[in-house]
Amino acid sequence: MSAELSKFIDLPVVSDPRGNLCFVESNRHVPFPIERVYYLYDVPSGSIRAGHAHKALHQLLVPVSGSFDVRLHDGRLEQTVTLNRPNRGLHIGPMLWREIENFSSGSVCLVLASTHYEEADYIRDFDEFLTQARA
Template sequence: MALSDCRIIDLPKITDVRGNLTFIEGGRHIPFDIRRVYYLYDVPGGASRGGHGHKALWQLMVAISGSFDVLLDDGTEKKAFTLNRPFEGLVICPMIWRELDNFSSGSVCMVMASEVYDEADYFRDYAGFMENVRTSA
């Protein structure tokens, strides 16, 4: 996979005078079935999250509230995304290093994943990630 496979997608948005509603259906709105959902919140100002990559996992990242930046790196190029709309999501494919920072106060980052948690799927250090990128090219 490459950075070009990662992209912002528009999610369904139903507007009503009582408030808006957005929903996500795995395999329909995103290119994978959802096996796990988790969210980050109460991230202190100036803190960073992420700092890892996945071998096989697909993810959809959404700023449910507030905003934050996502830096993606496929070992060849890097691209930054700002997430700040709950009706947009960032599709992140396997073999992409990700870092999250610049969390606004009260922000919530929700992530939908294609698989349950598996530590063996992680690249925890950038050098190991880059070595795998070089040997699989």
Template sequence: MRFMKTKLIDIPKIADPRGHLSVIEKDCIPFAIKRVYYLYDIPSDAYRGGHSHLKQESFVIALSGSFEVIVDDGKNRQKIMLNKPNIGLYIPTGIWREVENFSSGAVCLVLANTEFDESEYIRDYDDFISSKTTQGNS
């Protein structure tokens, strides 16, 4: 599945009678991992995200339960359901993202190519749209 430059990526899965094992290594995702964080115990009506990044690329996985990720490139907007721990959503820089509709027990894992740097976040949607206009991407 493709939207803008985002894409769903299958994570290799090894299945046997004892359960499943998935591994993210080498070329599974298109960047080297510098930070890992996860969201959990999120109320079903909570909203997370609501920002874009100037530098950070992200890979989002529903380790448990489900949630929806809204991605927006300034022209197009799409809602993507994540509900399988062996499928992740790659989000490149310059994409607005929001996360909502968390199921009970949902765990959202995010792998990032940068360490945390508040200065590279765009947290206001109007500023995000303005940055796209400035870049000639609108």
């Protein structure tokens, strides 16, 4: 994965015979303040989530359970990465088109976001995104 499009962030794990514990702290493990948390689950087979870009928002996607692919596009380059480790997140910055697909059965995608929901921050049309990204 090129550093141009995104960055993997390995999260701290406390190992214990009773099970592992992974934690995330705002502005420490994640390079932005966490203002919103949500998760995707029970995604039907063949479905694609996201399909948009953000003008300013930063996100960390964490595969809490199972696996999924994240396809990223910066207006020039496209790359796909697979997330399948619950202690490794993918930091996605502004002006990257993202699509999340190939969800395994029982997968959960946790998203930590840098701002509250703001519809004005979304670019939902790919052609409009390309125009803005290439400007």
